Amino acid sequence: MSRGSIPRVAVNGYGVIGKRVADAVALQDDMELAGVADVSSDYRIRVAVERGYPVYASTAEKRPEMEEANIPVQGMIDDLLKQADIVVDCTPKGIGARNKEKYKEAGVKAIFQGGEKHSLTGYSFVAQVNYAGALNRDFARVVSCNTTALCRISNALHKRGWVYRVRAVLLRRATDPWESHDNGMINTAIPETKVPSHQGPDAKTVIPDLDITTMAGAGPYNLSHLHFAMIETKKNVTIEELRHALWEEPRIVFVSSGNGLVALNAVIELMRDLRRPRNDMWEVAIWEDALSSDNREVYLTFQVHNESIVVPESVDAVRSLTGIEKDWRTSVEKTDMALGITKSFFPHSIHEEAIHAEMGRRLSRGERHHQKEGFKGAEEPTGSVFSKEQRNYWVGR
Numbered sequence: 027m028s029r030g031s032i033p034r035v036a037v038n039g040y041g042v043i044g045k046r047v048a049d050a051v052a053l054q055d056d057m058e059l060a061g062v063a064d065v066s067s068d069y070r071i072r073v074a075v076e077r078g079y080p081v082y083a084s085t086a087e088k089r090p091e092m093e094e095a096n097i098p099v100q101g102m103i104d105d106l107l108k109q110a111d112i113v114v115d116c117t118p119k120g121i122g123a124r125n126k127e128k129y130k131e132a133g134v135k136a137i138f139q140g141g142e143k144h145s146l147t148g149y150s151f152v153a154q155v156n157y158a159g160a161l162n163r164d165f166a167r168v169v170s171c172n173t174t175a176l177c178r179i180s181n182a183l184h185k186r187g188w189v190y191r192v193r194a195v196l197l198r199r200a201t202d203p204w205e206s207h208d209n210g211m212i213n214t215a216i217p218e219t220k221v222p223s224h225q226g227p228d229a230k231t232v233i234p235d236l237d238i239t240t241m242a243g244a245g246p247y248n249l250s251h252l253h254f255a256m257i258e259t260k261k262n263v264t265i266e267e268l269r270h271a272l273w274e275e276p277r278i279v280f281v282s283s284g285n286g287l288v289a290l291n292a293v294i295e296l297m298r299d300l301r302r303p304r305n306d307m308w309e310v311a312i313w314e315d316a317l318s319s320d321n322r323e324v325y326l327t328f329q330v331h332n333e334s335i336v337v338p339e340s341v342d343a344v345r346s347l348t349g350i351e352k353d354w355r356t357s358v359e360k361t362d363m364a365l366g367i368t369k370s371f372f373p374h375s376i377h378e379e380a381i382h383a384e385m386g387r388r389l390s391r392g393e394r395h396h397q398k399e400g401f402k403g404a405e406e407p408t409g410s411v412f413s414k415e416q417r418n419y420w421v422g423r
Contacts, residue, residue: 032056032057032058032350033057033058033111033112033344033348033350034057034058034059034060034109034110034111034112035051035057035058035059035060035110035111035112035113035114035344036060036061036062036063036106036107036109036110036112036113036114036134037051037059037061037062037063037113037114037116038062038063038064038084038103038106038113038114038115038116038117038125039063039064039084039115039116039117039118039121040062040063040064040066040070040071040074040116041064041116041117041118042202042333043116043139043333043336043337043340044062044064044114044116044117045062045070045073045074046304046306046333046334046337047114047116047337047340048062048074048077048079049077049303050337050338050340050341050361050364050365051114051341051344052077052079053364053365054341054360054361054364055360055364056345056350056351056360057341057344057345057348057350059079060080060106060109060110061079061080061081061082061100061106061109061110062074062079062080062081062082063082063083063103063106064081064083065083065084065085065088065092066088066092067088067091067092067094067095067097068095071092071097072097075097075098080100080106081097081098081099081100082099082100082101082102082103082105082106083099083101083102083103084103084117085103086102089102103128104128104132107128107129107132107134108132110134111134111135111348112134112135112136112137112344112347112348113129113134113135113136113137114136114137114340114343114344115129115136115137115138115139116139118141119141119142120141120142122138122139122141122142122146123138123142123143123146126138126146126165129165130164135163135164135165135347135348136164137151137165137166137167137168137340137343137344137347138165138166138167138168139167139168139170139336139340140167140168140169140170140171140173140174140228140336141170142167144167144228144231146165146167147163147165147166147167148165149163149165149166149167150166150167150168150169150173150228150232151167151168151169151232151342151343151346152168152169152173152174152177152178152181152232152339153276153338153339153342153343153346153354153357153358153361154178154181154275154276154277154354154358155178155181155232155233156232156233157342157346157354157357158346158352158354160343160346160347161346161347161349161352162347162348162349163346163347164347165347166343166346166347168336168339168340168343169228169229169231169232169336169339170225170228170336171251171330171331171332171333171335171336172196172198172225172242172251172253172330172332173225173228173229173232174330174335174336175251175253175310175328175330175335176192176194176225176226176229176238176240176253176255177229177232177233178275178276178277178278178310179255179272179275179278179310179312179326179328180192180229180233180236180238180257181275182271182272182274182275182278183257183259183263183268183271183324184233184236186271187260188257188259188260188261188263188271189236189257189258189259189260190237190258190259190260191237191238191239191257191258192226192236192237192238192239192255192256192257192258193238193239193240193255193256193257193258194225194226194238194239194240194241194253194254194255194256195240195241195242195253195254195255196223196225196240196241196242196243196251196252196253197215197242197243197244197245197251197252197253198242198243198244198245198251198332199244199245199247199249199250199251199332200244200246200247200248201248202248202332202333203248203249203333206248210246210248211244211245211246212246213246214246215243215244215245215246216243216244217241217242217243218241218242218243218244221239221241222238222239222240222241223240223241223242224240225240225242226238226239226240247290249290249291249294250290250293250294250307250329250330250331250332250333251330251332252290252327252328252329252330253326253327253328253329253330254325254326254327255325255326255327255328256323256324256325257323257324257325257326258322258323259322259323259324262319262321263319263324264319265317265318265319266385266388266389267389268317268319268324269314269317269382269385270382270385270386270389272312272326273369273378273382273385274382274386276358276362277308277309277310277338277358277362277367278309278310278312278369279309279310279311279312279368279369279370279371280311280312280313280314280370280378281293281296281311281312281313281314281329281371282313282314282315283313283315283316284315285372287311287313290329293307293311293329294307294331296371297331300371304333304334306331306333306334306337307329307331307334307335308331308334308335308337308338308365308367309335309367309368310328310329310330310335311328311329312326312327312328313327313328313329337365338358338361338362338365338367341361341364341365342354342357342358342361345357345360
């Protein structure tokens, strides 16, 4: 990087995602927030001022309004880009695409959000799936909230070679909480008439060989999204295997209706009680007691907090594009530590880590036994179907 060893990050757009990305970047010890740009002059951008972030105007037309409202505008977006190595574009859908040329001319790398098309950057990003492919790229796109969740869930099974086909139904929130007074629906639900909905094809931009079909609709609420996934598997996956695979995947947490977490609002209330900033849930929350399996499919129900789930992905994308961290696991761990992302919401009263460590040992022993003995169908000879080297490998692990 030409401007220093620690990348300086600009955030263009200080709305639902942008303000969260700015806060998340400011919490990291290996990057620096250069400033934020926006067009508003109301309470939203005033929060950036109160946090001490340098504020810039995204357009010349809006700068006078911001200054008249006593917003201490440092300059224009072009001035901010001169001080940055990379920009996270969090502007409304379609505007980011128009901004790409500006970033190119300024010589800064850029990260776009899921509202933009995959073709804008040619690379769609979910940290735990394809971090390495974004290393040192000039542009990348962090996929949408729903697609991020689908990729995290699917990846847990897909990387094990279990997935034959994914089908998912998405019940989306009608609007974000901050604008519910403006355009919220009431006493109805609206199905999307296009099948597949865009999330399925979008997930394939991250996991190209994933066979996935999605359907979606919107309901009269604003507290995140609700997903139902039915995953046809190539082998009989037990509940225990499914649970452990999900536990081992980053940014996935179990919740249980047995703990009173019976609905979207209950989980968001938990985030409030845990003193999460803005009630954010960066993790995907899976109802553990709703997991199910038969001889053909596994079934999952999970909650996606649309306002915050892509924030850690944006931070990891900064590290990948700038090349300051090559290993995705290290980046994810850094981001998660800084933000407070966890594997358990109740680590002091429900000892999930110990439970799943033992579960992993038990499953590993079973797998090794299977590999040692081999599958003996009616037509198979007695004795192992594996070579001596294969047996030694599995037994010795």
